[in-house]
Amino acid sequence: MAKTNPGRFFEDYTLGETIQHAVPRTVSGGERALYQALYPARHALYSSDEFARASGLPASPIDDLAAFHLVFGKTVPDISLNALANLGYAEGRWRLPVYPGDTLSASSTVIGLKQNSNGKSGVVYVRTKGINQRGEVVIDYVRWVMVRKRDFDAPAPETVIPDLAPALAAGDITIPEGLDFTSYDFGLAGERHRWGDYAVGEQIDHVDGVTVEEAEHMIATRLWQNTAKVHFDVGSRPDGRRLIYGGHVISMARALSFNGLANAQMVVGLNAGAHANPCYSGDTIKAWSEVIDKAETSAPGVGALRLRLVATKGGEPFTLKGEDGKYLPHVMLDLDYWALIPL
Template sequence: MSKTAAGRFFEEYRLGEVIDHAVPRTLSGGERALYHALYPARGALYSSDQFARACGLRASPVDDLIGFHTVFGKTVPDISLNAVANLGYAEGRFLAPVWLGDTLRAQSEVIGLKQNSNGRSGVVWVRTSGINQNGTVVLEYVRWVMVRKRDADAPAPETVLPELAGTVRPDDLVVPAGLDFSAYDFTQAGEPHRWGDYAVGERIDHVDGVTVEEAEHMLATRLWQNTAKVHFDASQRADGKRLIYGGHVISLARALSFNGLANAQMIAAINAGTHANPCFAGDTVRAWSEVLDRAETGAPGVGALRLRLVATKGHPFALRGEDGKYLPEVLLDLDYWALVPC
């Protein structure tokens, strides 16, 4: 009996299956320091305990995307070790802050399956929960991934396409207990722009760019214990390139959005997300945002903005061609809710 695991293939998934992922991980200041070294992240709430306490929290929480990447990484050996590509996200909600010292584990349920027409791969949909040491679900999301088949002749599972909401309703956004932006320090945060200063339809060019380095993206992928072969093993692709982990692109774009959205402090939900085209070392990633919606919350001084965040190798505000398909230079199209001071 082999003691090594080759990972799951498409024909091995079953609808309704619940998967408890190994290995739990305790987060420390080391993850935060590395995250801020890898990405130009400068959000005040995640940089300063003093700033966070002035906003009603007990300390600076762990960056939202650290929690997301940690939970995502737990799922890779069971969900996407043999992935062709991670395709998209929906119904993501950040339900509670993650604090330094918290231990996170992950659990997923298979909610959809569809074999591709070529018979050599299929798409798997899973709903994943990130759970802390107290049994509290701190985040949840749906993602779908294209996975190779081990045996092209193996029978395909019954096709089931999950019904997913196009957006998380404002009423379903969770504001962390105690969060209060009524005495928000705009000078310390870095920009004066409030919730009411953003108009639906407004577009923001975040100006800056970051060129992706091979070593950095592999360090980031290892940091989150993401073992997907396409990120490390150049022989996995016919072009001999290592595919940049999609979460690396998300964090780069989110960090770049500070210039123009410095006060979009906390991610409350991920409505939808698509890795539109592959990213490789040497690509220079830039970002732009569009305001899609605004909503009030019940927390003092806290509003919510629904934002489209686009990572691109091209010019700002270009997204799709005349055929409706993403332009080849577009890397990421992410629709999310952020909490912003009013």
């Protein structure tokens, strides 16, 4: 009997099944330190317990994207070990902050299947939940992945494509209990720009760039216990190149967005996301943002911005798609998310 796990292939998924992912993880201050070593992450709420307490929280949580990566990494051996590509995200909600001492586990439910026309692969849609030690959902999201088939002759499943919301309404996002920005210290946060200073349609060039190196992206991917072969093994892709984990690009772009969005403190909703083109070692990641929508919230002094975050490798800022509607070659990431900011 084989003892090793080759990972699931497309024909191994069944609509409606729930997969419990292995290896729960207890979060410590080490995740925060490594996250800030890997990315230029400087948002004050995730850097200072005192700043977080002044904002109504019991302490500084770990970065929202660090929590996302921890949950995402648990799903890889069961969902995307044999993936050709991670295609997109939708309906993502951060429901509770994650603090050092919390233990996270994850499960995914298969909500859609579609075999590709070539018969060699198919798309698997899953809804993933990250759960803490009290059984509370801290994050949930939908993603879809193109997965290889083991047996090209295996029959195609019935095509089911889930009906997903194009975006979360402002009323669908969760505001952390106690969050209060009425005494927000803009000087300590690093910028003076508040909710009212941003206009729908405004575009922001975040100016700075970071060149990705082989060692750092593999350390980052290991940190999240992501075991996908394409990120480590040069023999797993025909071109012999390691593919940078898409989450590494997300976190790098979000960290770069501090320059212009330092007060967009908490990521609370993931509306949509596309890894438009691959990222490789040696690429220099730059970023720009566009304000898509604005909303006030029920929390004191707290507003919400719906933002498009675009990560690029070269090219002019604020360029996204060509006349054919396809992403331009320099665009690596197109992410649509909600963030909380002081009014």
